[in-house]
Amino acid sequence: MTTPQRPGGPDELPIRDDMIRLGQALKLANLAEDGAHARGLVEDGQVSVNGEVETRRGRQLHPGDVVSAGGASVRITAGG
Secondary structure, three states: OOEOOOOOOOEEEEEOOOOEEHHHHHHHOOOOOOHHHHHHHHHOOOEEEOOEEOOOOOOEEOOOOEEEEOOEEEEEEEOO
């Protein structure tokens, strides 16, 4: 579901609405295998949003936010 990485930047994850929850974004971006995996990553402090560790799986993400987990990053974009 992600679009190819721009040179020097994270992959893009286009969304249809104006927000997406962190757990959903992790699954759509293939940073987590499923909801349980996403929950574990977040609870273990292995996920960051805009460079800060995030422990709320339900956090709302908006276009421009950057999510990182497992050494990979995606930027949320509008227009999915």
